[in-house]
Amino acid sequence: MIIQKSFKYELRLTSSQEEACCQIAGACRFVWNKSLALKKEAWEKDKKNIHRFELDRFLTEWKNELDWLSFPPSQSLQQVNKDLDVAFKNFFRRLKEKKEDPGFPKFKKKGRNDSFRIPQGVCLADQLSKKVGVVKVPKLGKFFFTKTREIEGSIKHATISRMCDGWYISFNCKVEIIDPKKEKELIVGIDRGVKRFVMCSDGKEIKGVSPFKRNSKKLARFQKELSKKKKFSSNWGKIKIKIKTIHLHIRNIRKDFLHKASSQIANSHSIIVMEKLQTKNMTKSAKGTIDNPGKNVTAKRGLNRSILDQGWYMFQQFVEYKMLWTGGRVVYVNPRYTSQRCSVCGHTSKENRKTQTFFCCLSCMHKENADLNAAKNILAEGHSVLACGVEALASAMKQELQARRPSTV
Ligand SMILES: [Zn+2]
Known part of the structure; x- marks a missing residue:
């Protein structure tokens, strides 16, 4: 396969090389913004799309007009038009799917994501x-x-x-890589939580890291300092770099943790069962809509932040490709009731879970850590999905969606 x-590695550039990189990145940004402006105009005027070959012809014209545009490798500049093409394809796809925010490609600013x-x-x-x-x-x-x-x-x-x-x-x-095959069938259900990052159905757990929380005081302090400085002054710039460095540091810690956690789970199992969580929807829901403003906005925001903080979505992606590489697979199950159902007798009730951490079944009195109980339910769901195929899950999800949809009067 x-x-x-x-x-990815850190470059050790000489000052002239650094200058060259700045120039090329600047030229790429210039081409992006120019091409995007053309595409935007064509789209807003007559809902038309300009193909990238056409844009490449414009590029040749711009090169003839502007000397500095002939310094960067041509292929790097053409690549910008290719990337823009992909950005528009994604935009059209999201438009077709009637997404709330189809995400029209954005103009690039100097100093942000130079590449x-x-x-x-x-x-x-x-x-x-x-x-x-x-x-x-x-x-x-x-x-x-x-x-x-x-x-x-x-x-x-x-x-x-x-x-x-x-x-x-x-x-x-x-x-x-040599076509992988896991030696033995080992299936595990995992529950993702806020307090504990991951709880496995076999009782193993992975504690999370919250780099954002740990650095939030420092960040707030610098942000306050920044607000006192004159915008774009040299001191303002220095603090801005400090803030960016903290953000990078936070990102690195998080990514490193997610790599370790996903490898640990992917390497020791052949099938992983997870809940299909729509992290994007979850983070959106706190604010609510104008017609239906969200309740407990602050509390939900706190929860949402820790969800984002721990990067569940990234974790899901890491686990997915690591399982692919190691010959395993990921099975997604419906998250419905997994935290309210008793893993022993199946009794399902909100009352079973009186606190965030503790589960006590009102029917059979089974007592367990709430996350572990949920992980066991997820594993059981996984077994039934594997037994009856994916179609069953899809139809269950559909029913669930229809049930949730408010009836129109
Ligand atoms: Zn029970």
Whole structure:
């Protein structure tokens, strides 16, 4: 099986190389904004889409007019039009699906997500030392990077991007893995919680990290300082960088944790049963709509923040692809009643769960940790999904949706 994997490293640029990267990223941003403006106009005027080949022709014109636009590798600029094409395809798809916010592609601002892609011709040269890798970039020459781990497979393309603490290169590689097969069938149900990140049906648990919570005081302090400074002054800029660095730090901790947690679960099981959680909908619901304003907005917001904080959605994605790589599979079940049902006798009632942490069945008096009880229910649901196929789940979900839909008078 061939999979795509990316490997990201910090670049060690000379000042002239850094300047070149800034220029290319700026040129890419320029092309993005110019092309987007054209596409936006065509769309707003007559709901038309300009194809990227047409945009590439405009690009040639712009290059003739502007000298500095001929410095970046042509392919990097053409790549921008390709990316824009994808952004519009996604927009049209969401429009077709009648999504609340189809997300029209946005203009890019200087200093935010500066990056460019080198679609072809990137290759590695002999390493300078054990820790310093060398990459040859067409038109730009040799770049050094801090090699923190080995690159696997063959490089397809590379992306150079700026984070608040420097420039990075990410290699996208084609990696061949031996068709995996798990040695034994091991199925587990997992319940995702706020207090405990994951509770497994076999009683194992993974505690979460809340990097945002841990850094929130520091962030608030800098944000307050920032508000006192004159906008765009040099001191304002310094604090802004500090804030960005904290955000990056938070992101890194979270990602690292999610990788470890997902590997731990994926490596030791062949089937993982999870609830299908719509994290996006959950985070949206706190505010409610104008007709139906949300209750307990602050409390829900707190919960929502910790959901986002722990990155369940990312976790779900990590588990999914890691299971694919290791030959396992993920089964999703309907989250209905999993926290209210007794895992021993099946009695389902809100009253069974008097507190967030404790479950006590009113019918058979079974007492258990509430998350563990839920994980066992999820596992049981998983077994029935596997036994009767996916169709059963789909129809159950449909019924549930229809039941929830308010009747129109
Ligand atoms: Zn019971």
